[in-house]
Amino acid sequence: MTFKHILFYALILFSFVASLVFVHNNYSYYERPIVEVTKVDLESKNKIIDLWNNEDFQFTQSLIAEVKNGKEKGENVHLENDYSLSKGYDHEFQVGDELFITFDADMEGNEGLTGTILDVKRDKYLLIVSWIFIFILLIVGKKQGLFSIVSLVINALLLSYALDIYVNNAEISLLLICSISVILFTVISLVLVNGWNEKTHAAIIATLLGVFITLFISYLALRVTSGEGLRYEELQFITRPYEVVFLAGLFLGSLGAVMDVAITMSSSIFGLYEKNNNISIKAIIKSGMEIGKDIMGTMTNILLFAYVSGSIPILMLYFKNAYPFGETLTMNLSLELARALAGGIGVVLTIPLGLYTTIFFVKRKRAKSS
Numbered sequence: 001m002t003f004k005h006i007l008f009y010a011l012i013l014f015s016f017v018a019s020l021v022f023v024h025n026n027y028s029y030y031e032r033p034i035v036e037v038t039k040v041d042l043e044s045k046n047k048i049i050d051l052w053n054n055e056d057f058q059f060t061q062s063l064i065a066e067v068k069n070g071k072e073k074g075e076n077v078h079l080e081n082d083y084s085l086s087k088g089y090d091h092e093f094q095v096g097d098e099l100f101i102t103f104d105a106d107m108e109g110n111e112g113l114t115g116t117i118l119d120v121k122r123d124k125y126l127l128i129v130s131w132i133f134i135f136i137l138l139i140v141g142k143k144q145g146l147f148s149i150v151s152l153v154i155n156a157l158l159l160s161y162a163l164d165i166y167v168n169n170a171e172i173s174l175l176l177i178c179s180i181s182v183i184l185f186t187v188i189s190l191v192l193v194n195g196w197n198e199k200t201h202a203a204i205i206a207t208l209l210g211v212f213i214t215l216f217i218s219y220l221a222l223r224v225t226s227g228e229g230l231r232y233e234e235l236q237f238i239t240r241p242y243e244v245v246f247l248a249g250l251f252l253g254s255l256g257a258v259m260d261v262a263i264t265m266s267s268s269i270f271g272l273y274e275k276n277n278n279i280s281i282k283a284i285i286k287s288g289m290e291i292g293k294d295i296m297g298t299m300t301n302i303l304l305f306a307y308v309s310g311s312i313p314i315l316m317l318y319f320k321n322a323y324p325f326g327e328t329l330t331m332n333l334s335l336e337l338a339r340a341l342a343g344g345i346g347v348v349l350t351i352p353l354g355l356y357t358t359i360f361f362v363k364r365k366r367a368k369s370s
Contacts (some may be wrong), residue, residue, distance in 0.1 A: 027069035035065035077113040206262035210350035254343040265354030292351030303343040307336040
């Protein structure tokens with residue numbers, strides 16, 4: 001192990017410990033009052049039955065918590081918490097839980113502080129999950145894993161900046177902003193992870209062709225069908241053209257799957273060429289199409305499950321209340337299924353695009369070496 005490796009691991013360990021210490025002591029950085037629960041008493045338990053004879057139990061907790069920030073820091077505050085056994089819209093709190101609260105304005109006649117619970121402070125749990133993700137990337141991917149983290153951070157910042165531009169400049173086309181963002185995301189991600197070489201060039205071109213053709217097909221389909229069957233209710237509150245916003249989300253959503261297929265095709269075909277520089281183009285095409293067929297089914301399934309999984313809770317709610325099956329799917333899955341279909345089109349198109357784009361660079365590399 002070299003000195004650079006030791007220094008890198010020490011830096012990662014220091015960052016991990018420092019971030020944990022910070023997130024457990026960052027109360028002063030929040031404007032809202034934060035409390036830590038120190039005592040919990042169960043006050044009551046009541047059985048409730050709704051209009052459809054669904055049974056549940058309603059509980060009431062009496063909490064004593066210590067204020068962790070603000071001018072009331074160190075004082076105890078009395079809170080009440082109502083929660084149900086199903087925990088559909090509420091939480092059961094335990095000693096040690098950290099909560100965001102608001103103090104009651106009128107506390108005359110009350111002994112001590114009282115307040116109302118607003119939300120749960122979850123930053124330390126998010127930090128732990130984030131570090132698990134980082135460690136897995138570094139262990140499995142090593143150097144490429146590190147560059148993957150860097151590209152992820154850069155792309156997240158770029159996306160935030162792009163959306164901020166659109167929010168503050170409504171006259172700029174969201175699709176134009178997303179188009180520029182897609183180009184930057186693709187180049188940054190692939191170059192950082194795979195380096196600047198022919199394999200990366202082929203993957204970049206195939207990704208951009210696949211994504212933009214997918215956008216064009218989706219736009220054409222929406223114009224021809226006038227968006228028939230799509231339910232935009234969840235988008236209408238944004239006070240912007242919701243069809244454009246939907247297309248932009250579809251555009252960005254298909255990028256990850258298309259990029260994955262493009263780099264898989266490019267890496268596989270260049271791997272075949274590097275093992276046998278004399279391999280024929282016909283053999284490359286045959287092998288490339290076999291590789292494409294193998295990943296096509298799994299990638300389209302991944303897209304379907306990724307989009308639909310977020311709607312499972314609301315689907316269960318609709319089915320539990322005897323909502324018609326067809327209307328339930330139309331209400332809650334029309335946009336998700338459209339995104340999955342568009343992403344599937346992009347995946348399938350990228351297989352031949354990636355194959356023949358990579359073959360072009362293989363031919364060029366072969367010509368240079370001969």
